[in-house]
Amino acid sequence: MHQHIEWDDPGKTSVSEYFKNDPNHDAPRRGDILSARYQNRIVRVKVETYREDEGVSVGSVAAILDAHGHRFKTHGKLSLDDIVRLPDDKRAIEHWDEDEK
Known part of the structure; x- marks a missing residue:
């Protein structure tokens, strides 16, 4: 069973856009690492399967980071290794703002 997550809107970092x-x-393919935003954190998801008919990747949480690159084991109701569904429209390009470092 997967953890239901309300992903942040990726806005200007939308992969789909x-x-x-x-x-x-x-x-996405099995083993790919995707990024998304959850409660202002960067979440990396390791893809286990991709459901093309739904446009959704299913995989495990591989990392939870803040804008400075600090890693966390949990954030909100999300934890490392949780299985999640990540819709294509919630995928985000990962970038680091120089001003935030």
Whole structure:
């Protein structure tokens, strides 16, 4: 069973928006690491399976980080190794603002 997460809107870091006109952009595969935002944290998810009909990756939480790169074992109701569903429209490009370091 997976943990239900209300992912943050990726806004300007949306993977879907960035690649919307790229016909060569592949769907996630088993073993890929994806990023998303949850309560202002960066969450990395290791893909176990991709459900193309739903546009959703299912995988385990591999890391929870803040904007400075500090790692956490838990945040809110999310913990490392939790199984989660990550919709394509919630995937985010991971970047670090120089001002935040």
